[in-house]
Amino acid sequence: MTPVRPEFVPDPSQSRAEMEALQREVADAAEFTDDFGFDPAAVSLSSETTLGGDRPLVAGVDQAFLDGRAVSAIVCLRGGEVVERTHAVTDLSIPYIPGLLSFREGGPILAAFESLESTPDLVVFDGSGRIHYRQAGLATHLGVVLDVPSIGVAKNLLCGRVEDAVDERPEGWQAPVVADDDVTAPNGTVIGYAYQSRQYDSNPVINPLYVSPGHRVSAETTVDLVERLCDGYKLPEPTRLADGYADDCKTDLT
Secondary structure (H helix, E strand, C coil), X not given: CCCCCHHHCXXXXXXXXXXHHHHHHHHHHCCCCCCCCCCHHHCCCCCCCECCECCCEEEEEEEEEECCEEEEEEEEEECCEEEEEEEEEEECCCCCCCCCHHHHHHHHHHHHHHCCCCCCCEEEEECCCCCCCCCCCHHHHHHHHHCCCEEEEECCCXXXXXXXXXXXXXXXXXXXXXXXXXXXXXXXXXXXXXXXXXXXXXXXXXXXXXXXXXECXXXXXXXXXXXXXXXXXXXXXXXXXXXHHHHHHHHHHC
């Protein structure tokens, strides 16, 4: 799977000003509305087929790190079945800079996509999408580059504000994340959701996920899709499996 919009491929050699300018261009090109060829109700971890055919193919993307290298892993699921998994090991060019993650990790992830034989219907990234200062987090940036429906699932809130308190919320709770003065979107724009995917009676300190559209998916639909992809764990199954696969590959390298 290769870039459809190569002009947006992140370049870690650019200056910070150039990176931020490119992110604004990516955000302008991104579609934060539903534009995909599957029924959201068909997304599940069940292997049963619908009347319309197979379940959509959902890819999860995550990374592990070792000695200045990124181990970028992709796991593709159709229902509950792993259809394909692949990875790439590449050097990292720049350190982590808040808001510029795609310039550090985007190239390594695209290297993994180049070895992927399948064409996913949806990609779930471990990172932010529209919940980003310039509305172009990792899931949005790479979603636009690949022109694939994509979702960002982050463990921490990068920016914006949640329209409710997030502590000790029950499983299934959700609240909008809206743009504030740190985000280029108009103040109050819904840019994602806080979503409590999992909760335990014995440990009420489980934090919510921060789910946002990457590309060709609306903010409201992201929550529905992530809910359908969680399987008793906090993280959606595609990224949970990609995380485990990345760690396995890292172990093999050592």
